[in-house]
Each structure stands twice: as C-alpha cells, then as structure tokens.
Amino acid sequence: MRKFLPISVSFVFGVLMFALWFEDSESRSMLHFTLIDYWQIIFAFGLLVGVVSFISVASRKISRGEEPFYNGVLIFGALLMPTLAMIDGLQPNSYFQWMFENVQAPMQSSVFALLAFFVASAAFRGFRARNAQSIILLLVALIVIIGRAPMGEFVWGGFDELIQWIRDFPSTSAKRAVLIGIGLGSVTTSLRVIFGVERTYLGER
Amino acid sequence: MDITTTISALLTLAVFSFLYGDNPVYKFAERLLVGLAVGYALVINWQQTIIDRLYTPLFIDGRLALVVALVLGLLMFSRFKRSWAWLSGIPLAAMIGAGAGAALPAMLEARIFKQLSATVAVFHDASGAFEMFSAIVLLVGFVTTLGYFYFGVHRSNALAVSSKIGSYFLMIFFGATFGYTVMSRMSILIGRLDFLMRDWLGVIG
Numbered sequence: 487m488r489k490f491l492p493i494s495v496s497f498v499f500g501v502l503m504f505a506l507w508f509e510d511s512e513s514r515s516m517l518h519f520t521l522i523d524y525w526q527i528i529f530a531f532g533l534l535v536g537v538v539s540f541i542s543v544a545s546r547k548i549s550r551g552e553e554p555f556y557n558g559v560l561i562f563g564a565l566l567m568p569t570l571a572m573i574d575g576l577q578p579n580s581y582f583q584w585m586f587e588n589v590q591a592p593m594q595s596s597v598f599a600l601l602a603f604f605v606a607s608a609a610f611r612g613f614r615a616r617n618a619q620s621i622i623l624l625l626v627a628l629i630v631i632i633g634r635a636p637m638g639e640f641v642w643g644g645f646d647e648l649i650q651w652i653r654d655f656p657s658t659s660a661k662r663a664v665l666i667g668i669g670l671g672s673v674t675t676s677l678r679v680i681f682g683v684e685r686t687y688l689g690e691r
Numbered sequence: 692m693d694i695t696t697t698i699s700a701l702l703t704l705a706v707f708s709f710l711y712g713d714n715p716v717y718k719f720a721e722r723l724l725v726g727l728a729v730g731y732a733l734v735i736n737w738q739q740t741i742i743d744r745l746y747t748p749l750f751i752d753g754r755l756a757l758v759v760a761l762v763l764g765l766l767m768f769s770r771f772k773r774s775w776a777w778l779s780g781i782p783l784a785a786m787i788g789a790g791a792g793a794a795l796p797a798m799l800e801a802r803i804f805k806q807l808s809a810t811v812a813v814f815h816d817a818s819g820a821f822e823m824f825s826a827i828v829l830l831v832g833f834v835t836t837l838g839y840f841y842f843g844v845h846r847s848n849a850l851a852v853s854s855k856i857g858s859y860f861l862m863i864f865f866g867a868t869f870g871y872t873v874m875s876r877m878s879i880l881i882g883r884l885d886f887l888m889r890d891w892l893g894v895i896g
Contacts, residue, residue, distance in 0.1 A: 488777045488780070492780035492781050492783070493784065495781055495785050495788060496784035496785070496787060496791075497788065499784070499785045499786075499788035499792060500789065500791045500792035500795075501792060502792060503790075503792025503793045504792040504793075504795050507793075507795075507796040507797075508796075523744055523745075523748075523760060524757075524763065524785065525785075525786055525789050525790065526744055527740060527741075527744060527745050527757070527761070527763075527764050528760065528763050528764050528767065528782045528783075528786045529740070529786060530737075530740035530741050530744075530745075530764065531763075531764030531765065531768070532767050532782075532783075533732065533733070533736050534733070534737075534741075534767075534768075535767045535768060535771075535779075537729055537732075537733050538771075539770075540729055556722045557722070559722040559723050559726060560722045560725060560726040561726065562726060563723050563724070563725065563726020563727040563728075563729070563730055564726045564727075564730045564733070565730065566727065566730055567727055567731050567733065567734050568730055568733055568734050571734045571738075576734070582734065584695075586727075586731060588695050588699050589698065589699070589702060589723075590724065590727045590728060590731060592699040592700075592702055592703050592886070593702050593720060593723070593724040593727075594724065595879055595882065595883060596706035596707060597706055597724065598876060598879045599876065599879040599883045600706060600707065600709060600710070601876050602873070602876035602877050602880040603710060603880075605876055606873065609869070609873070618859070619858055619862045622859055622862040622863060622866065623863075623865055623869070624866065625866065626862070626863050626867050627866040627867070627869045627870040627873070628870070629870070630870025630871060630874070631870045631873055631874060634870065634871070634874040635874070635877075649867075651825065652863065652867055653867055655825045655826075655828045655829045655832070656828055656829075656832050656860055656863045656864075657863050657864045657867040658829065659810070659828065659829045659830070659831070659832025659833040659860055660833075660836045660860040660861045660863060660864035661864050662806040662809070662810060662833050662836075663833055663836035663837045663840065663857070663860075664836070664861075664864070665802050665806050666802060666803055666806055666837065667837075669798045669799065669801070669802025669806075670802075672802065673794075673795060673799060673803075675791070676791035676792070676794045676798070677791075677795070679787055679788060680788060680792060687780075687783055687784070688780045688783070688784070689780075
C-alpha cells in the first residue's frame with residue numbers, strides 16, 4: 487500500500503499529462519490547466535514544508551548553542567519578509583518591496599559579482615595548455631572574453647563577427663548534440679517514473 | 692548619499708569582504724541574504740499560489756476541483772510525523788508523475804526533433820559558399836559530438852577519429868560558454884562597482 491498508492495498516482499498523473507498533449511479541444515485545456523494548478527499548489531505546499539523545516543533546523547541549532555547569532559539572523563530574515571508583507575502588503579513602495587530592492591537584490595547581485603573573482607582565479611589555476619583540446623578551449627574562451635570587452639573592437643574589428651560565427655556554428659553543433667543527450671535522458675527518466683521503475687523520490691535507493 | 696543607498700552599499704561591501712576570507716561580517720550578510728530569500732519566496736509563493744490559485748478559486752469562486760489539490764497539498768505536512776510520513780509520497784508522486792508526463796512529449800519535440808530539423812534546415816538557407824561551409828561545420832560538429840557520446844560499441848578507428856573531432860567541438864562549446872559566463876559575471880561586478888562609486892560615493896560623475 488505504501489508503495490503501490492504513490493506509484494499508481496504517479497502513473498495516472500503521468501499518463502494523463504502525456505495524453506493531454508495530443509488532445510486539442512477546450513475540455514483538454516481545462517483539464518490541462520487544472521493539472522498544472524494541482525502541480526503548482528502541491529509545489530507551494532512543499533515549499534511551506536521546506537520553510538517550516540528550515541526554521542525548525544535553525545531553531546534546534548540555536549537551542550544546541552551552535553552559532554546562535556548567525557542562526558538567529560537566518561530566522562530573523564525568514565520571518566521579517568512575511569511580517570513586512572502582513573503589515574504593509576506587497577504593492578510597490580511597501581516595506582516588503584523596499585527590503586527586496588535595497589537589501590536582498592543588492593546582496594544577491596554582489597554574490598553573483600563575487601563569482602567573477604572565483605571564476606577568474608579558478609581558470610588561472612586550472613587552465614593549462616596541455617593538449618589540443620585544452621588549447622582550443624583556452625583560445626575560444628579568450629576570443630569571447632576579449633571580443634565581448636569594450637577594448638575588443640580596438641584590438642581587432644572582426645571580433646563581433648567571429649564570436650557570432652563561433653556561437654552560431656561550431657558551438658551550436660556541440661550544444662545541439664548535448665541537448666539531444668539531455669532529451670534522450672529526460673525521456674528515459676520520464677518513462678521510468680511513469681512506469682514506477684524510478685522510485686528514488688519515495689526514499690528508495 | 693541617503694540612508695537607503697548607504698545600507699545597500701554596506702551590505703554590498705559585507706558580501707565583497709569574503710575576498711579577504713571567511714569573516715563575521717560576510718557570515719552575517721550571507722545568513723541575512725539566505726533568510727530574506729526564504730522569506731521572500733514564502734511570501735510570493737503564498738500570495739501567487741496559495742491565495743490566487745487555491746484560496747480564491749476554491750473558497751470564493753467555488754471551483755471544487757481544487758479540493759483534491761488542497762488535500763494533496765496538506766498531505767505534504769505528514770512528513771513531520773514519522774508514522775504518517777509515507778503519505779507525503781502521494782502528492783510527491785502526483786507532482787513528479789505529472790512533470791514526467793508533460794516532459795515526455797515536450798522533450799521529444801524541443802530537445803530532439805527541433806534540434807535535428809534545425810541542423811538540416813541550415814542547408815536550405817545557405818546561399819553562398821561561406822554559408823554552405825558553415826552549414827557543413829554545423830553538421831560535422833553535430834554528428835561527431837553525438838559520436839563522442841556513443842558508448843554502445845567498441846570504438847573502431849573511424850569512430851575513434853570521429854569522437855576525437857567531436858571532443859574538439861565540445862571544447863569550442865565549453866570555451867564559448869566559459870567566456871560568456873566570465874563576461875556576464877564581469878558585467879554584474881562592474882554594475883556593483885558603479886553603484887558603489889557613482890550612487891554611494893559620488894566619485895564618478
């Protein structure tokens with residue numbers, strides 16, 4: 487029962503979504519949108535479970551005396567946004583939006599900007615022109631980096647066309663082959679899920 | 692230099708302080724960001740899914756089909772009681788099954804058939820010698836990269852040469868992707884530095 491019920495549900499939902507792809511009528515779109523609503527609602531409840539779990543883990547750490555200040559900041563941040571939303575709503579110029587635009591968004595983009603340093607230092611340490619493949623990789627990366635930088639057009643006027651050609655032809659050819667590999671993998675995994683062969687999401691190994 | 696800009700700038704500097712090494716200021720900023728991001732996701736999820744897609748249609752508009760989604764969603768909370776935890780597999784199975792059913796035809800179309808047809812279509816649009824050369828590069832790159840990922844048979848001489856050429860195309864793809872990633876991170880970094888220099892300190896006009 488504990489295995490059969492989830493696997494049956496997965497089969498029914500999977501076959502239904504698959505069959506709806508080929509149906510082209512108003513009733514199809516109604517059912518299709520209802521199933522998408524189901525998906526999003528279940529996902530939303532899953533996120534709620536995740537937030538409750540997140541806060542309870544941080545609270546447990548505080549009670550055990552593990553970095554109480556930093557775990558307190560975690561909980562404070564997680565509770566602050568809902569509190570502000572309850573006080574002032576979500577409209578533009580609300581406290582919630584102010585907090586997002588002036589605290590969360592600048593920190594988020596700073597974290598992404600920080601990656602520029604780490605990508606550069608990792609490349610410096612890891613990239614060595616050992617064989618033909620690594621030379622090609624280095625060369626193409628260098629062409630794209632110099633060509634995309636403002637100084638690129640002063641070095642050589644043809645960088646834009648060259649980068650565009652690399653992107654549209656040799657790079658795209660490999661990308662398409664990789665995408666087909668991903669597609670075949672996704673199709674296989676989807677079939678395994680629908681037919682109950684893949685059960686790792688139920689905690690099975 | 693208003694208080695809002697100063698707060699954003701100080702938090703930006705707090706994140707950048709990680710370049711010096713892991714330190715208390717960075718730890719504070721990091722935990723605050725994670726906490727706020729969780730709170731933000733919770734609020735947006737609550738408003739856009741639980742209220743707009745579940746509460747309003749079900750309890751105000753009377754769309755009874757959503758009762759099933761509500762029950763499935765609530766079953767997610769069974770995770771918190773060990774003896775009932777298996778019940779959370781049912782909504783998970785519905786979500787994963789529906790995702791697999793939707794992904795199956797979508798992946799076949801977008802990741803496999805469209806990629807194949809786009810590779811061949813280039814030959815129809817090729818009007819000159821260079822376009823034809825580019826189209827051949829695309830086709831050769833595509834076929835050889837696919838060959839590189841084919842592990843089903845013993846690699847004969849022809850397949851070994853083909854997969855070697857495929858690996859060169861893969862390196863072009865990786866090099867171009869790396870170059871674009873570095874430049875996108877750089878532009879975010881320039882954006883943050885511009886904010887600090889122009890908006891906060893006012894040293895750039």
